[in-house]
Amino acid sequence: MPSAFDNMMAAGAAMLDGHFGEPVTIARGSNTTARVSASWVAQTGEAVTADTTHTAIVDRFWFIAMADYVIADATVEPRTGDRLTDDKGHVWEILPAKTRLPVIDYADGNHWKIATKQVT
Secondary structure (H helix, E strand, C coil): CCCCHHHHHHHHHHHHHHCEEEEEEEEEECCCCCCCCEEEEEEEEECCCCCEEEEEEEEEEEEEHHHHCCCEEECCCCCCCCCCECCCCCEEEEECCCCCCCCCEEECEEEEEEEEECCC
8 A cells, every 4th residue: 555655756746747748659540659748737527427426537638749649650630539548558538629629839839739538
C-alpha cells in the first residue's frame, strides 16, 4: 500500500506531466505513430443512469502540436475514435467534436485541443 508521501509525489508528477507534456503514441486503426509530446488538462465528471447508478467519468483535453499529429507518414487532423496511449499505458479515445476541433496558438506553434475519454 503506497504511503501518503508516495501518493503526494505521484500527484505532483501527474501535474508536471500535464503541464510540461509527456510522450504519447497516436493510433488510428492499425497505424501507430512514434511517440510525440503532448500536454493535457484533466476534466472529471459524473454520469447518473436511469437506475440512479453514479459513474465517474475521467477524461482529458490533450494538446498536441499540429505538425506532430501524423498517421501513416502524413500530417492529419485528429478524428473521432483515434486513440492516444500515454506513458503509463492508459488509452484515451478521441470524442466527437461539436464543431471543428479548436486550435490553440502556443509560442512553439499551433496545437490541437483534443477532447478524450479514458478507455483503459
